[in-house]
Amino acid sequence: MASQAHVETLALREQFDTEAQQKDASTLGMWIFLITEIMFFGGMFLAYTVYRGAFPMVFAVASSSLALILGAVNTVVLLCSSFTMVLAVRAAQLGQQRAIILFLILTLLLGGVFLGVKAYEWKDKFEEHHIPGPTFHLEGVATDQQGHAQLFFSLYFAMTGLHALHMVIGVGILTFLIFQTRKGRYTADYMTPVDVAGLYWHFVDIIWIFLFPLLYLIDRHMK
Amino acid sequence: MSAHIDSVKTYALVFAGLIFLTVATTYVATVDLGPFSVVVALGIAVCKMLLVALFFMHIRHSTKLTKLVVLGGLLWLGILLTLTMSDILTRGALGVPGR
Numbered sequence: 001m002a003s004q005a006h007v008e009t010l011a012l013r014e015q016f017d018t019e020a021q022q023k024d025a026s027t028l029g030m031w032i033f034l035i036t037e038i039m040f041f042g043g044m045f046l047a048y049t050v051y052r053g054a055f056p057m058v059f060a061v062a063s064s065s066l067a068l069i070l071g072a073v074n075t076v077v078l079l080c081s082s083f084t085m086v087l088a089v090r091a092a093q094l095g096q097q098r099a100i101i102l103f104l105i106l107t108l109l110l111g112g113v114f115l116g117v118k119a120y121e122w123k124d125k126f127e128e129h130h131i132p133g134p135t136f137h138l139e140g141v142a143t144d145q146q147g148h149a150q151l152f153f154s155l156y157f158a159m160t161g162l163h164a165l166h167m168v169i170g171v172g173i174l175t176f177l178i179f180q181t182r183k184g185r186y187t188a189d190y191m192t193p194v195d196v197a198g199l200y201w202h203f204v205d206i207i208w209i210f211l212f213p214l215l216y217l218i219d220r221h222m223k
Numbered sequence: 224m225s226a227h228i229d230s231v232k233t234y235a236l237v238f239a240g241l242i243f244l245t246v247a248t249t250y251v252a253t254v255d256l257g258p259f260s261v262v263v264a265l266g267i268a269v270c271k272m273l274l275v276a277l278f279f280m281h282i283r284h285s286t287k288l289t290k291l292v293v294l295g296g297l298l299w300l301g302i303l304l305t306l307t308m309s310d311i312l313t314r315g316a317l318g319v320p321g322r
Contacts, residue, residue, distance in 0.1 A: 024286050031289055035296030042300045049304070050311055072249045076242060083238040086279045093228045202279045209271045212245075213264035217252035220260075 011190035023192060030196040034203045037166075041207055044162065048155050048214060055148040060219030061140050062152035065130065067121060071216040074117045075208065081110035082205045089198040095188030100181045104194075107201065108174045111167055118164050125153070132157070156215055163211060166204045173197050227284040237278040244271050 008014050016022040052059045088103035129137045130153055138149040177197055180186065186194055248267040256263060277283050282290060 024289070027285065028289050028292060031292055031296075035292065035299075038296050038300055039303070042303050046304055046307055049308065053308075053311065068249065068252070072245065075245050079238065079241045079245065082241075082275060082279055083234065086234050087231065090228060090231070090234070199280055202275050205279075206272050206275050209275070210265075210268050213248055213252075213268050217248060218261050218264050220252045 009190070010185075019189070023195075026192045026196060027199075030199050034199065037203060041159075041162070044155070044159050045210065045214070048159065051148075051151050051155065055145075055151070056219070058141055058145050058148040059152050062138060062149045062156075063215060063217075063219045065128075065138065065140075066156070066216050067124065068216055068220070070117055070121055071212055074114050075212045077110055077114045077117070078205050078208050081107045081114070082202050084110060085198050085201045089191075089195055092186055092191035092194040093188060095186075095191075097181060097184065097186070100186065100194065101178055104174055104178045104181065108171060108178070111171050111174065115164060115167055115171070118160065118167075122157075125157075159211055159215065163204065163207055166207070170197075170201050170204055173200065227281075229278070229281075233278065237274050241271055241274055244274075 011019050012022060016025065084103045084106040088100050088107060091099035091103055125131055129135050132150040132154045136146060136150050136153070138146060138153075141149045174197070177194055180193070244267050248264055251263055251267075252260065254260075276293075282293065285293075
């Protein structure tokens with residue numbers, strides 16, 4: 001195979017010996033990118049851990065002020081979107097174009113629902129004066145500890161905001177894939193973009209899997 | 224194409240497991256387990272991460288190189304968390320001469 005000059009296709013670029021080799025290279029490259037993302041989010045998780053350890057009681061009160069039901073619903077919505085995404089990847093592996101489009105659109109819609117609920121939560125925070133700044137006030141926290149409560153909400157907005165930004169980028173990627181699939185670009189032989197986009201989407205899901213308990217759940221019983 | 228294609232049933236079971244764990248972690252949060260609530264919440268989160276990574280992200284069928292790279296990434300995250308926390312948590316452990 002490798003000895004004879006081959007016709008270049010999407011599934012087998014000239015620099016690769018086999019299609020499997022090209023596929024493995026793409027997967028590995030995506031994972032290396034995701035690891036840089038793990039470290040990126042890791043710094044924030046670390047900051048959260050340090051400050052939660054420093055001000056456990058204030059963080060417990062602030063954490064309990066978040067809407068538990070909305071957070072749980074959003075977790076389920078995001079897990080559903082991961083499920084439809086993996087079905088889209090499976091459809092791509094089987095070369096079922098219509099199914100790819102259907103599942104990508106479902107994933108896109110569920111991603112949109114997640115972002116909508118998130119926006120609604122943020123709007124609530126604005127109205128409750130839980131946005132860090134001059135007018136910040138959290139009920140149930142002493143005046144001299146309002147600053148520590150602001151720390152929690154700074155971390156909350158930074159972490160959920162960065163996560164939401166990744167969701168928005170994911171929505172853009174899904175839209176691109178839907179149009180490309182409509183053009184018939186992906187077949188059972190070549191579906192790498194769908195596959196690596198799936199890895200990205202699941203990664204963003206995993207970040208939320210950790211954000212949900214850390215921000216919404218851990219100190220709820222201490223209130 | 225050497226890709227291994229999982230059945231819809233496998234994915235559906237994993238999905239059901241993920242939903243179950245989400246309900247479980249939300250419920251457990253309302254129960255007072257003292258310091259163990261952190262352990263339980265993070266334990267469930269790690270289980271969910273493993274389900275998503277192994278099945279949805281196909282780590283089960285990945286090459287050894289990919290698996291090694293993923294483990295390497297988690298190792299570095301572990302170094303980041305462990306070394307920083309070992310500093311933060313032990314700063315008061317030894318007295319500082321002259322203070």
